[in-house]
Amino acid sequence: MEQAYQQFETRDLINEVRQGKELAKQLQIHLNAPTSAHETREYLAHKIIVSFDKILNLLNCGTSIVTGYERVAGGREVRVTESPNSFSGSPRSEDSDQDFRSSDSKSDASRKRKAMPRWTKRVKIQPGTGIEGSLDDKYNWRKYGQKDILGAKYPRGYYRCTHRHAQGCLATKQVQRSDNDPTLFEITYRGRHTCADQSSTIPPPPSERSDPSPSLTANVHDPQLHNQQRSSQEVLLNFKTDLKVITEDLDSHDPVHVPTSFYFPPTSNNINNTSENYSLSHLYMLGDHNNFGSPPFVSPATSGSNYNLSVSPSHMSNFGGNFQALQASDNELNEIISVANSATNSPTVGLNYQFGGVEFNSSFTFDNSGFFS
DNA sequence: CCGATTTGACCCGC
């Protein structure tokens, strides 16, 4: 349904994204040019913002769901479905955080939580195929709860950013496995990562893969969970590995603070609205491969004066970003992971996925030594 | 030992 509409919209979207990318490139050039006038940079930044506003409008107004497919070297295909800006995840579930409760009034905390961006991704995996890619999803999640949901066959897992207390990062996610399709998972993200995730700010070792993050352990004790999480791990792997199609919330009114690391250099003090920063990060990904969402971790440390406004294949492979999503956890994941890793070493990765109604193809050659350069 | 996970209890909005 609304296929035509969707395609039309997608086309506009892509055009806008491309334009934004161009602007970003120009901005990058100007940022690196000592002679560049401040006004010029501001102007470019402004244009980028405008561009993103348009993109956001396109994404917001449409009820369409962004769906992507990505096929990787292993041949497995992953589909990602996202409702951009979806605030309909669960009717009333709020991101409760007692940290807020203690300091704010209840209503304030509630409002605050309600204001948090929330978006849902649905991920379907094709089981039985190879898994590859770096596991590096740059964010560390910590599981803080699991609950059986009424009418749902499988329990829902609750995760929060590991740096919640250290850095006050309020990002959380919920992972819910689909009842009738074990290969389908719904991941609801809430809040932005405001943390300067250390693991993300440091260029991964040229080994392409990364930490088998410690959080990848789980309830192998429970048979059901075990089974379930196993699947979620597969998904996770897809996310963290082949699927670099990262859908990130396209929320423009993000209340959170600007993380320390980002796409705008500290000198671009003109940009103090977080949404723009995030938008740019979107641009970052969108512009290159229509990958929504972008892990905000092009750190100053790694970028120096170069803000990496272009995406390289290695970026793609390592930007698990927000999408590390299913950091489901399970020891078995490690097995899968190792498989994935070995597969990831494949120098070339083919991509094939849809965005809206448009399909994209691309093939990358990985250069493991060229991370974040 | 310390950080992550598990899991029953608790809280809160509806």
Add this chain to the structure above:
DNA sequence: GCGGGTCAAATCGG
């Protein structure tokens, strides 16, 4: 009261 979300003590595990 119900159900979803989170807490936090117990436990696990590197």
